[in-house]
Amino acid sequence: MSGALLACAAAQAAAQPAQPEVPAAQPAQAPVLSSDGRALTNLSAAQLFDIADQARKAGHDPDAEAIYKALSQDPAVTMRSEARFRLGMMYADRKRYTDAALAFRAILDEQPEAARVRLELARVLTAMGDEGGARAQLRQAQATGLPPEVALVVDRFQAALRSNKTFGGTFEAAVAPDSNINRATDAKTLDTVIAPLTLSEDARRQSGIGAHLSGQVYARLRLSPRLALVPRLSGDGTFYRRSEFNDVSGSTLLGLEWQANAKDRVMPSAGATWRTYGGHPYARTFSTDLRWTHVLGRRAQLDTSFSFGTTSYLQNALQDGQLYNFGLTLERAVSARSGVAVSLSANRQTARDRGYATASGGLTLIGWRDMGKTTIFLNTTARRLESDARISLFPDRRKEWFLRAGLGATFRQIEIAGFSPVVRVAYERNVSTVGIYDYHRVNVDFGITRAF
Numbered sequence: 540m541s542g543a544l545l546a547c548a549a550a551q552a553a554a555q556p557a558q559p560e561v562p563a564a565q566p567a568q569a570p571v572l573s574s575d576g577r578a579l580t581n582l583s584a585a586q587l588f589d590i591a592d593q594a595r596k597a598g599h600d601p602d603a604e605a606i607y608k609a610l611s612q613d614p615a616v617t618m619r620s621e622a623r624f625r626l627g628m629m630y631a632d633r634k635r636y637t638d639a640a641l642a643f644r645a646i647l648d649e650q651p652e653a654a655r656v657r658l659e660l661a662r663v664l665t666a667m668g669d670e671g672g673a674r675a676q677l678r679q680a681q682a683t684g685l686p687p688e689v690a691l692v693v694d695r696f697q698a699a700l701r702s703n704k705t706f707g708g709t710f711e712a713a714v715a716p717d718s719n720i721n722r723a724t725d726a727k728t729l730d731t732v733i734a735p736l737t738l739s740e741d742a743r744r745q746s747g748i749g750a751h752l753s754g755q756v757y758a759r760l761r762l763s764p765r766l767a768l769v770p771r772l773s774g775d776g777t778f779y780r781r782s783e784f785n786d787v788s789g790s791t792l793l794g795l796e797w798q799a800n801a802k803d804r805v806m807p808s809a810g811a812t813w814r815t816y817g818g819h820p821y822a823r824t825f826s827t828d829l830r831w832t833h834v835l836g837r838r839a840q841l842d843t844s845f846s847f848g849t850t851s852y853l854q855n856a857l858q859d860g861q862l863y864n865f866g867l868t869l870e871r872a873v874s875a876r877s878g879v880a881v882s883l884s885a886n887r888q889t890a891r892d893r894g895y896a897t898a899s900g901g902l903t904l905i906g907w908r909d910m911g912k913t914t915i916f917l918n919t920t921a922r923r924l925e926s927d928a929r930i931s932l933f934p935d936r937r938k939e940w941f942l943r944a945g946l947g948a949t950f951r952q953i954e955i956a957g958f959s960p961v962v963r964v965a966y967e968r969n970v971s972t973v974g975i976y977d978y979h980r981v982n983v984d985f986g987i988t989r990a991f
Contacts, residue, residue: 584610584613584618587606587610588606588610588621588622588625590602590606591603591606591607591610591625592625594606595625595629600629600633603629604626604629606622607622607623607625607626607629608622608626609622610622611623611626611642611645616649616650620646620649620650620653623642623643623645623646624642624643624646624656624659626642627639627640627642627643627646627656627659627663628659630642631659631662631663631666634666636663636666636667637667637957639659639663640660640663640664640667640957640991641954641957641990641991643656643657643659643660643663643991644660644951644990644991645951647660647909648909648911648912648951649911651679651683651874651875651876651909652683652875654680654683654685657676657677657679657680657683657875658676658677658680658693660676660991661673661674661676661677661680664676666704667704667707668704668707668759669707674840675872675878677693678837678838678839678840678870678871678872678878679872679875679878680693680875681693681837681838681872682838682872682873682874682875683874683875690837693837694801694837704759705758705759705760706756706757706758706759707756707757707759708754708755708756708757709754709755709989710752710753710754711751711752711753711754711986711987711988712750712751712752712986712987713750713751713752713961713963713984713985713986713987714748714749714750714751714984714985714986715748715749715750715751715777715982715983715984715985716746716747716748716982716983717746717747717748717749717980717981717982717983718744718746718979718980718981718982719744719745719746719967719978719979719980719981719982720745720746720747720749720777720779720784721741721744721745721784722967722969722978722980723742723743723744723745723975723978724738724743724744724974724975724976724977724978725743725744725978726738726743726974726977727743729933729974729975730933730934730974731932731933731934732931732932732933732934733932736932741783744978745781745784747779747780747781747784748779748780749777749778749779749784750777750778751776751777751778751984751986752774752775752776752777752778753773753774753775753776754773754774755771755772755773755774756771756772756773757769757770757771757772758770758771759796765797765798765799766795766796766797766798767795767796768793768794768795769792769793769794769795769796769806769808770791770792770793770794771790771791771792771793771794771810772789772790772791772792773789773790773792774787774788774789774790775787775788775789776788782817782818783817783818784816784817785815785816785817785818786814786815786816787814787815787816788812788813788814788815789812789813790810790811790812790813791810791811792808792809792810792828793808793809793810794806794807794808794809794810794828795807795808801834802833802834803831803832803833803834804831804832805829805830805831806828806829806830806831806832807827807828807829807830808827808828808829808830809825809826809827809828810825810826810828811823811824811825811826812824812826819853819854820853820854821852821853821854822850822851822852822853823850823851823853824848824849824850824851824862825848825849826846826847826848826849826862827846827847827848828844828845828846829844829845829846830842830843830844831843831844835869838871838872839869839870839871839872840869840870840871841867841868841869841870842866842867842868842870843866843867843868844864844865844866844867845863845864845865845866846862846863846864847861847862847863847864848861848862849861849862850862850888856891857890857891857892857894857895858890858891858892858895859890859891860888860889860890860891860895860896861888861889862886862887862888863886863887863888864884864885864886864887865884865885865886866882866883866884866885867882867883867884868880868881868882868883869881869882876908876909876910877906877907877908877909878906878907879904879905879906879907880903880904880905880906881902881903881904881905882902882903882904882905883900883901883902884899884900884901884902884903884922885899885900886898886899886900887899892930892931893926893927893928894926894927894928894929894930894931894936894937895926895930896926896927896928897924897925897926897927897937898924898925898927899922899923899924899925900922900923901920901921901922901923901941902920902921902922903918903919903920904918904919904920905917905918906918912950912951912952913948913949913950913951913952914948914949914951915946915947915948916946916947916948916949917944917945917946917947918943918944918945919943919944919945920941920942920943920944921940921941921942922940922941923939923940923941924937924938924939924940924941925937925938925939926938930973933973933974933975935972935973936972937971937972937973937976938971938972939969939970939971939972939973939976939977940969940970941967941968941969941970942967942968942969942970943965943966943967943968944965944966945963945964945965945966946963946964946965947961947962947963947964947984948961948962949961949988949990950962951990951991954990957989957990957991958987958988958989958990959987959988959989959990960985960986960987961984961985961986961987961988962983962984962985962986963983963984963986964981964982964983965981965982965983966979966980966981967979967980967981967982968980
């Protein structure tokens with residue numbers, strides 16, 4: 540049902556001027572070959588497209604694909620956009636969704652206002668199980684200024700949007716040079732209530748180059764048209780040559796997704812997380828979580844979350860306690876090329892020793908912009924934390940400001956098997972009244988991420 544709605548909206552959007560179109564009498568500038576290498580010469584663009592369309596209808600996909608791909612290299616943007624669009628539609632019909640998404644993304648890199656293309660990309664992402672990505676594309680499409688009749692159909696699609704993909708997952712890998720892999724102070728001694736404490740080399744700031752891997756797999760089991768059961772497994776790890784700094788965590792989660800109405804989705808869940816550090820058990824957490832997503836108009840979305848958990852620290856039982864987390868994120872599409880998000884967070888951690896019990900709150904600002912085949916993104920975070928009491932060894936109660944600024948870019952000029960390189964640079968500064976928590980850090984990630 541939802542795919543049919545979006546197909547209807549895409550068809551209506553096709554009448555708008557910011558769509559690919561065929562320059563009917565214009566000859567193709569790029570050399571065109573059939574799938575068996577025969578040259579197709581002295582033909583107009585319209586004739587070549589007609590040959591490709593007939594081959595596609597006859598089930599001769601290799602011939603159609605060869606012509607579309609050749610035309611997609613044409614110097615004229617209208618020509619190559621039309622070729623990529625028809626190629627993407629053919630891929631989508633054949634359920635080659637990754638190839639279809641790459642074709643549509645290539646058009647949007649050059650013509651971000653092409654509303655129909657963005658709607659088709661949303662339809663493909665839905666078929667791939669990426670409901671969040673589909674909703675983001677719809678918000679960007681709305682930011683282009685859709686005509687009222689198209690916007691109305693898109694609204695209906697958003698209300699009905701839900702992924703029917705039973706199994707899915709994500710994966711990301713990166714090489715991560717880091718100036719402070721253990722987030723430690725570079726001071727040689729710390730003041731204590733007894734005497735100055737000399738820190739060992741391992742307790743001080745260490746730099747290194749790590750391999751960062753993260754991913755998750757999930758199942759979405761439909762219980763009714765509005766309700767799904769979602770079990771999920773996820774993992775995250777950073778690995779260094781010196782294994783005593785390896786940081787690995789994994790979690791299991793069982794949740795529900797309930798589409799309450801056209802604008803609201805509620806997601807309760809419960810699960811457990813395990814973390815090891817340096818190859819040794821570090822912490823174990825059992826938690827429950829409630830998330831609520833609310834659509835605000837056609838270009839914005841509000842995400843709210845609250846979680847409660849109990850944590851056991853296996854190296855220091857004095858830190859054992861309860862965790863309370865609250866988050867609020869407002870995301871808005873500014874234009875077809877850009878978007879912003881603002882996040883507020885509040886956290887409370889209790890502990891057996893009040894010196895380890897803390898309360899904190901923070902603000903994060905995020906922005907991104909497409910610049911041709913490159914997406915630039917930046918974020919800044921400021922967070923205040925205070926402990927209930929001082930740790931007995933140190934003279935001052937823990938009070939600190941955490942500041943972070945990050946800049947990154949995804950480069951779709953390079954694409955291999957649906958993935959493109961991503962580079963992220965970040966600077967962190969934690970200013971603390973307790974020296975062992977006072978540190979600064981610069982880290983860089985060179986990784987791969989999805990190209991669309």
